Amino acid sequence: MTADALPLRRWPRRVGYGLAFGAAGLAVLLPSGTAGAGLFFATQVLTPARWYPLVVRSVVDSEVELTRTEDTERSMPLGLAWRGGHAVLGDVVRVERNTVVRRVTSVVRGSLRAGLRAYTSGSVFEGDPQSVHGLPFTSVFVPGELGHYPAWVLPGSDTWVIGVHGRGASRVEALRVLPTLAATGVTTMVISYRNDLGAPASPDSYYHLGATEWQDLVAACAYARSAGARRIVLYGWSMGGAVVLNALRNEAVPDVAGLILDCPVVDWTATLRMQAAQRRLPGALTWSAIRLVEQRIGVRLADLDFSSFRPAVPTLVFLDGDDRVVDPAPTRSFAQGAGARLVETTGGGHVRSWNVDAGRYERELTGFLSALG
Template sequence: GIDFTEIQVHTELGPAPAWYVPGKGDTWVVMVHGGNGRRQGNLHALQAFHDAGLPILDITYRNDLGAPRSPDHLIHAGATEWRDVEAAAKTAQSMGAKKLVIFGASMGGSIVGQFMVHSAEMSKVKAVVLENPMVSPPQTIDAALGGWKFVGPLARAVTGWRIGVDLDDLDLMRHPPRIKPPTLVFHGDADRDIDVNITRRFVAAAKRMDWPVQYEEFPGAGHTEEWNLDHTRYHDTVVAFLKRTLPVGG
């Protein structure tokens, strides 16, 4: 097993629990799970970061079990949740981190994306790892509707109205971050929750923006099932990416 300690991240809404896994060096990983998920969902990726020797915070965020509730109790697809990632980044620094790696899975990818766009703590981030990320909530809704394309604008408008967010603002292809660290992206071509074609478009857009993205597509993998399909490839890809992108001694 992996040794860990439960700590509290002090967010603007109150304390949110996080798992702290000790490691070596001053480059820490902050891990962000998907919507309606739990920290346990990150354990496969956590193992790779741990094997790379990095200290880790596997966090919760607003409206998670055990974490503070937002005033409306609604998920905002990253528009507000990114501030809890920022709080975790500050907590890591208070515990000795000087550099950061940020991991996001599924909707956690959208949360990480908004952290990248908005947070002043991005100056500390040296690498990003995204797994089946929601890089465009509006395109995700459109893809989920399939042949009902004419419903897409209405569905996006209703969703945005309900949560008080313009979903177009959360599209990383239309509104990319200013700081674009090396980014590793996993996606499976059998994902029925977030269409792999959206990630393919994102990777192409990133190239045009001089955003260094390494894309790893897993044939036959469903949503966040890349590790299940080929855990050796997943693990070794993460470790090699970190060795290549992080400062020596990080």
């Protein structure tokens, strides 16, 4: 499961359609039934829970046998996490009827053994810049609206790249690209925001889908400027892209020289409708869930639609055509309208373009930053 993914639990068809169509004769039943289904979906959106859908069937030497899923069949680098442990998966060795055998590149923490329940992660790595890549960094705390937010700072020039991870993820999402960023000579700051582990919680403990988190990014940018940043490049993964776009649209971050987005949430309504359709939720239940999300965060999702927003800075967008977490169509429209450089891969899924073709990803990233001067 990717960082921003909702667990794919389909609403029972007989229940969903009973609620939707039964309203014609028993109108009083629809609000309560719809609210129940909508509440379940809305809660998944705003309070991500960690699920462990995979079973480790066996471990022999450097190979692990896992539950066969769309994700475990992807022959690309992935992380494998379980309670108390983390490993890095390499190539697919073979695919059986119900299982997949993959190479284990390394076991970073814990003991990988049969019987464990686990999940896959496109972030691949676990740890910090020094432990994973040998990159020197400083742990800092950024003062913000709700308290102090932990961040990593990797030293470099007075151009600062500020990375913003996705919903339910963490700073480790940036570990894949830190060596490339360091090689360009920029300073890199990877931030956290409200409701992250180790960061202050919002008053309601809900993610606000970028509607409030952008204020924590603004605080990080202010910190960067106080530490010597003269130009800032914003880099957002998934919901981090919505955070970045919201800050830019609010003109809250001066001195922005460039924008990098990886599978950003450009249109929350389109994304939630796509995810609801994958769970076979009837239209009435989807409508209810979206209204509940809006009620809980106090913002209309239409106000978090960036499809027609045109950033006044050079923009690089990564996208995987097989993204089933965030609707890719609004991102393509955004990139075209904004005159952005769009780099699209296939076969990876959400925020997995690096995993599909790390060489291409890193060349595009390096070239974009070099062109900024």
